[in-house]
Amino acid sequence: MRRKGVSRPISILVALIVGILIGAVIGYALTPKTPAGTAASSSGDLEKLRTENEQLKAKVEELTKKLAATGGGEITIKVWTIGPDPPSEYRLKNFQIAADMLNKWLAALGSKVRVKIDGQFFVRPVEWGEYKNKFYLAYKSGKAPDIYLTGHEDVGFLASNGYIIPLDDYIKEYWDTVYYDVIPTLWEAVKYQGKIWGVPQDTEARPMYFRKDVLKKLGWSDEEIAQLPEKVKRGEFTLEDLLKVAKEAVDRGLVKRGIVHRVKEGYDYFQFYLAFEGRLWDAKAGKMVFTKSAWRKTLQWFHDAVWKYKVISPTQFSGDWDKDFHGPFTKGEALFLSGGTWHKGEWVSKGLLTDQEFREKVGYMLHPAGERGGRPVTLSHPLIYTITKQAQERGVADVAFLLITMVTDPHLNANHAVKSSHLAILYSEISDSRYRKEPFLADVAYMLDYTTFIPNHPKWGDYSRIVFNVLRGVESGDLTPDQAFNELLSGIKGLGSDSVIIED
Amino acid sequence: MAGRHLLIVLMAVLTLPIVLLYAVLFAQSVSEEVVGVIPVNLTLSNWEFLRDGNIKVPGTTGQFYPNVYAVALNTLVLAITVALLELTFSSLAGYAISRYKFRGRGALLALALILHSFPGITLLIALFYVLNVMGLYDTLLGVIIIKVALDMPLDIWIMKGFFDGVSWDMEMSALVDGCSRLQAWWKVVMPNVRNGLMTVLIFGFLSGWSEFIYVLTFISSQDYWTFSMLVYALTTGEYSYINPGVTSAVAILYMVPVIAFFLFAQQYLLRIQITGKGIS
Numbered sequence: 211m212r213r214k215g216v217s218r219p220i221s222i223l224v225a226l227i228v229g230i231l232i233g234a235v236i237g238y239a240l241t242p243k244t245p246a247g248t249a250a251s252s253s254g255d256l257e258k259l260r261t262e263n264e265q266l267k268a269k270v271e272e273l274t275k276k277l278a279a280t281g282g283g284e285i286t287i288k289v290w291t292i293g294p295d296p297p298s299e300y301r302l303k304n305f306q307i308a309a310d311m312l313n314k315w316l317a318a319l320g321s322k323v324r325v326k327i328d329g330q331f332f333v334r335p336v337e338w339g340e341y342k343n344k345f346y347l348a349y350k351s352g353k354a355p356d357i358y359l360t361g362h363e364d365v366g367f368l369a370s371n372g373y374i375i376p377l378d379d380y381i382k383e384y385w386d387t388v389y390y391d392v393i394p395t396l397w398e399a400v401k402y403q404g405k406i407w408g409v410p411q412d413t414e415a416r417p418m419y420f421r422k423d424v425l426k427k428l429g430w431s432d433e434e435i436a437q438l439p440e441k442v443k444r445g446e447f448t449l450e451d452l453l454k455v456a457k458e459a460v461d462r463g464l465v466k467r468g469i470v471h472r473v474k475e476g477y478d479y480f481q482f483y484l485a486f487e488g489r490l491w492d493a494k495a496g497k498m499v500f501t502k503s504a505w506r507k508t509l510q511w512f513h514d515a516v517w518k519y520k521v522i523s524p525t526q527f528s529g530d531w532d533k534d535f536h537g538p539f540t541k542g543e544a545l546f547l548s549g550g551t552w553h554k555g556e557w558v559s560k561g562l563l564t565d566q567e568f569r570e571k572v573g574y575m576l577h578p579a580g581e582r583g584g585r586p587v588t589l590s591h592p593l594i595y596t597i598t599k600q601a602q603e604r605g606v607a608d609v610a611f612l613l614i615t616m617v618t619d620p621h622l623n624a625n626h627a628v629k630s631s632h633l634a635i636l637y638s639e640i641s642d643s644r645y646r647k648e649p650f651l652a653d654v655a656y657m658l659d660y661t662t663f664i665p666n667h668p669k670w671g672d673y674s675r676i677v678f679n680v681l682r683g684v685e686s687g688d689l690t691p692d693q694a695f696n697e698l699l700s701g702i703k704g705l706g707s708d709s710v711i712i713e714d
Numbered sequence: 715m716a717g718r719h720l721l722i723v724l725m726a727v728l729t730l731p732i733v734l735l736y737a738v739l740f741a742q743s744v745s746e747e748v749v750g751v752i753p754v755n756l757t758l759s760n761w762e763f764l765r766d767g768n769i770k771v772p773g774t775t776g777q778f779y780p781n782v783y784a785v786a787l788n789t790l791v792l793a794i795t796v797a798l799l800e801l802t803f804s805s806l807a808g809y810a811i812s813r814y815k816f817r818g819r820g821a822l823l824a825l826a827l828i829l830h831s832f833p834g835i836t837l838l839i840a841l842f843y844v845l846n847v848m849g850l851y852d853t854l855l856g857v858i859i860i861k862v863a864l865d866m867p868l869d870i871w872i873m874k875g876f877f878d879g880v881s882w883d884m885e886m887s888a889l890v891d892g893c894s895r896l897q898a899w900w901k902v903v904m905p906n907v908r909n910g911l912m913t914v915l916i917f918g919f920l921s922g923w924s925e926f927i928y929v930l931t932f933i934s935s936q937d938y939w940t941f942s943m944l945v946y947a948l949t950t951g952e953y954s955y956i957n958p959g960v961t962s963a964v965a966i967l968y969m970v971p972v973i974a975f976f977l978f979a980q981q982y983l984l985r986i987q988i989t990g991k992g993i994s
Contacts (some may be wrong), residue, residue, distance in 0.1 A: 296773025296955060303776055330936060331777050335950040347842060348934045351851035559773050560955060 285325050287610050290355035292332040292341045297555045300626035302331035308616035356601035356610045362399040362592045363664035365407045370668045374596040376405040380611045388618050391636045399592045399663045408594030409614050412632040415588045415657035417574035419547040427464050439575035445583045456521035459545045467544040468521025473529040475678045483508045484587040486580035491665040492711055498665045500702045500712045509691040516685050527682040555631030576660055590661040669709045676701035742962035760959035772955035780936040789940040796922030797915050799862045800869050804914050808873025826867035854938050857928045869914045876910030912982035941968040
């Protein structure tokens, strides 16, 4: 009964909006600003476009009348998003803005249908693991959100288990509205088995931050400090050098900790493996990759960092975000921090650093290469909006996608990018006035040339968890690098050769 | 006499840290800063959320935790319903087990104790399965049913103990005078186990009021948050975002009904007698 009641206004609503958007695009193409030489400059094409526009206008009027006749109703779209850092609030807030906008359009058209967002924005103490668990429980109970924000690496798992629906047809339909403007590499992050399963929400780079003031105290000149990111880019400053500089700073009592890295399970530490020329993904085979030599070097590096150079705390992986990560670095008690672009947003938002202090005291570079002359790295983890199968079953997938299209807007997405220090996903967003005023985002943009995405494989979570447990063992001293490697290899083998390629 | 004074001093020393904790909590809620236990710059701004019930998520410009009044209502519904259901079921079950002899009675009592000995957290997956089948995931009713089911063994034992303590002769007299079994239970036996009923009611209310793990696990919508979830969210995020004043104020708000309820009910708590006459 309910489905019948909702589906009719929904279909009319979607058709209406599609009509408006296509009409708007065509209308834009017809404006005097259209550069000479485009398709619209031909009088024949122009006439064709005018005819199509007239047809669309007639269609819109017809649909508006039909919509008015339905008597209205409320369409609720359930949206789940997560920070977990609070500054990423626009991941949800943009939907509320979009729904307000849509409702104004509907009111202007005389429709009584309204769209309501039933949204949740999860922040700490909810971390990614708990957020995903909640989604699976809700899905199994038939109470999943219609729009689910998640990491792109979950696409394989979610798609292969039927949790989410492919979006290729929608994206084709709305391509000219906004999707043509999405930075192309991001589409690779949302593909699985040849289909598109999500819309990019943001992306980021993971810099190695350093304290300029501490390097100065170590005797580095301003020029040497300024040149450090370039030296890293050229492979002249390696992970080994990082340890040496960190040790010197610790030995001279300038800092309490040489290097801090994330304190919970995550993906950041795969950068060290990539820096030692490890591979994560074989696109042709569609399998994850385990490069033995790179993992051996990575485990040895972490071991040396903790036990030989003593620049990483053996309890770093069981630490607290503020006490063992943000705090030491922002207070100048740690020299290097392996973090992400969004951390800059968090520091400013929390008042740990002002913008000026950040500019004066903090530098950022790629994660150095493992060996001299090698390629430095970073890692990107685009978040994506997906539409669940249950949204389709409820008959609201069309409206959900329309809302996703509306929030994939340069202005709205810049709200998020600037506040949370994430990178643009649209070319036009880069020229947004607020985005351009944030030099940090422009400075780190080059890092995307050195980035790698996490594999979109259903068993990626298992691969990642095995690595995390082993690395934690190495840092805590429970495992030697050899023991850790054997345990890691054994665990990865357990994932099966149909999932992972093991190479030397 | 000297021994008694020594005991008082010892008790005072042992109690002092707890008292200080509450003192700091209160001081924090009415000041901008606390030095030791002394509030500095007294203010009621930490309680401003009481006006409209809205508490902003720290670090955001427009995200709010669930409304405090809705949270309070959810908590109250959970606590009262759990208490009343436990009272009803345990008084009936305790009476039946105390008064009737039936096959498997001993085993039933033993099983109830075994069930009670399972840590609740080990049952999460099974409970999710049950709630899912019943369509009660993400509902307060689901949490209420779980709480009542898991608390029942202890409640039954408590009530059985109280019923065992009521003279059979008294009940027999009622039956001889023409009462049905149910009338005898209601009119003669129940008034004699009032302390037991109050005990179950108190335990049930406190159990529901303080419930956390099942709300955390089986509630995904913020519409059904209870105080325990709100306090958890306020206190266990990143330190830099925590507002100690507001957090303390909410914690006090969470405690007040419990303290009031305890003051009202403590006389009954002191009269608990669980042992009864055994299973004979």
